[in-house]
Amino acid sequence: MTGKQIVVLRLGHRPERDKRITTHVGLTSRAFGAEGLLLASDDEGIADSIEAVAKRWGGDFYVKNNVNWKREIKSWKDNGGKVCHLSMYGVNLSDVESDIKTWDKLMIVVGAEKVPPEIYNLADLNVAVGNQPHSEVASIAVTLDRISDIDTLKQEFKGAELSIVPTSKGKKVIDNKKLGNMDID
Amino acid sequence: MTGKQIVVLRLGHRPERDKRITTHVGLTSRAFGAEGLLLASDDEGIADSIEAVAKRWGGDFYVKNNVNWKREIKSWKDNGGKVCHLSMYGVNLSDVESDIKTWDKLMIVVGAEKVPPEIYNLADLNVAVGNQPHSEVASIAVTLDRISDIDTLKQEFKGAELSIVPTSKGKKVIDNKKLGNMDID
Numbered sequence: 103m104t105g106k107q108i109v110v111l112r113l114g115h116r117p118e119r120d121k122r123i124t125t126h127v128g129l130t131s132r133a134f135g136a137e138g139l140l141l142a143s144d145d146e147g148i149a150d151s152i153e154a155v156a157k158r159w160g161g162d163f164y165v166k167n168n169v170n171w172k173r174e175i176k177s178w179k180d181n182g183g184k185v186c187h188l189s190m191y192g193v194n195l196s197d198v199e200s201d202i203k204t205w206d207k208l209m210i211v212v213g214a215e216k217v218p219p220e221i222y223n224l225a226d227l228n229v230a231v232g233n234q235p236h237s238e239v240a241s242i243a244v245t246l247d248r249i250s251d252i253d254t255l256k257q258e259f260k261g262a263e264l265s266i267v268p269t270s271k272g273k274k275v276i277d278n279k280k281l282g283n284m285d286i287d
Numbered sequence: 288m289t290g291k292q293i294v295v296l297r298l299g300h301r302p303e304r305d306k307r308i309t310t311h312v313g314l315t316s317r318a319f320g321a322e323g324l325l326l327a328s329d330d331e332g333i334a335d336s337i338e339a340v341a342k343r344w345g346g347d348f349y350v351k352n353n354v355n356w357k358r359e360i361k362s363w364k365d366n367g368g369k370v371c372h373l374s375m376y377g378v379n380l381s382d383v384e385s386d387i388k389t390w391d392k393l394m395i396v397v398g399a400e401k402v403p404p405e406i407y408n409l410a411d412l413n414v415a416v417g418n419q420p421h422s423e424v425a426s427i428a429v430t431l432d433r434i435s436d437i438d439t440l441k442q443e444f445k446g447a448e449l450s451i452v453p454t455s456k457g458k459k460v461i462d463n464k465k466l467g468n469m470d471i472d
Contacts, residue, residue, distance in 0.1 A: 122308055126422035133421040159419055191451055191458040196440050222456045232440035233451035234344055236318040237311035240428035243421070244440075247429050255381045255417035255429075266376055266418035271407045273376040 105251040107207045108136040109178075110242060113171055113221070114214035115143040126239045127212065128152035132163040134246035134254045136210070139164075142171040160262025175209065175224050183207040184226045188241040189217070192228030195245060202227070202249045210245060212238040290436040292392045293321040294363075295427060298356060298406070299399035300328040311424045312397065313337035317348040319431035319439045321395070324349075327356040345447025360394065360409050368392040369411045373426040374402070377413030380430060387412070387434045395430060397423040 110131040115124045125148060128139045132152075141149055149165040156163035175185055184205045189212075202208065211221060222228055231241040247254050259265075267274040295316040300309045310333060313324045317337075326334055334350040341348035360370055369390040387393065396406060407413055416426040432439050444450075452459040 119307070122304070123311065126308065126311075126424060129419075129421040130425040133417055133419040133425070155420055189458075191454060191460075193453050193455055194440055196438050197453075219457070228455055230440075230451070230453055232318055232442070233453055234314075234318040234442075234444065235340055236314040237424045237428070239311060239422050239424040240315040240318070243425035243429050244432050247432065253381050255379055255415075257417070257419075259419065266415070268378050268382075268415055268418055269376060270378055270413055272404070273374075275376075 106135070106205070107183075108246065109138050109140060109209050110136045111140045111142065111169075111171060111174060111209055111211045113142050113211065113217050115141060115145060115148070116214065117143065117145040117148070120214055121145075121148055123214070123239065124148055125152055127242060128165060129155060130239050130243050131210075131246075132156050132161065134243055135250055135257060136246065137163065138166065140166045140169045140171070140174050142169055144168040158263045160259030160265070172220075172224070175211075178207075178209045181207070183209055185209045185211060185224065186227045186229055186245075187211040187221050187225035188229050188231055188238065188245060189213065190230050190233055190235055192230040194233070195229050195231050195248065198227060198229060199248050202229075203251075210242060212242060214238070291320070291390070292368075293431065294323050294325060294394050295321045296325045296327065296354075296356060296359060296394055296396045298327050298396065298402050300326055300330060300333070301399065302328065302330040302333070305399055306330075306333055308399070308424065309333055310337055312427060313350060314340060315424050315428050316395075316431075317341050317346065319428055320435055320442060321431065322348065323351065325351045325354045325356070325359050327354055329353040343448045345444030345450070357405075357409070360396075363392075363394045366392070368394055370394045370396060370409065371412045371414055371430075372396040372406050372410035373414050373416055373423065373430060374398065375415050375418055375420055377415040379418070380414050380416050380433065383412060383414060384433050387414075388436075395427060397427060399423070
């Protein structure tokens, strides 16, 4: 949808404490143009719940649960894809975003608190979305927003059950199954 | 630091379930140029923990715990500030970011799952960072990144105990108290 093929690989998700952050990682990846999320942990529940939201709001976003992350990276690279690891330690996104923009097939890797050190060598680029501590959710959003060929905030998601009519006050949601408007609140 | 005075007001934080998201909200606000976070809930622990991270990495970011949000908005507006409420329902950021850019004193309001309906009338602008479900963390990051007068990813934070030297592989952290480099991992 962004003119590129983008997937996000989530490392280090801990089912007992990262559910909400990983949900935000998944929904942000979708909203900013990724085609799917690869989850390098076993948490079928979170995968299903992200896919359920995605389905309701349209498009074909998928979550692949419990992937072998090294195998996914290898196969991505073998198929001509590039791998970009986001953290606070790499080269500043501002200095490399024009290079990343030229890549049509991109895997974005984000960790939780710790990542396996090997990732720094496996990635084509280790990118810092600024060298300050903040959030993998923010990192994905700003990276995808900056490198997209289209305006990420104006993407269409086909087959949505629900969609929103932008409005200056309140909430206007269209239920496409009922073909009616719902004013909420 | 961004040439503007920006604060972020966080509504609806529930101490029992929003700790990690609100931490990401706070750190992202700081990293992308806000001067402080106003927390409209009572959670001294989260306020202290965000401030502790902020202090270590430099600058003067503050968290004001347990604010009366209506009073904060009123006083902000009485002092010439503008209020921008981010959600998935408002007008698209892409259509209003050039207006927001002209505002020098800006309060960004983000909720958790539900916000009091009054906020839609109190805000000068109700802005959708796209009309898709994603994350208040992503919304803050992309909004501040788009409206800033400077490159948000190249800000300096004065008086940092720790700082990072951008590097293409691995981690290079400087401990400014010891004036030495630490290569981590």
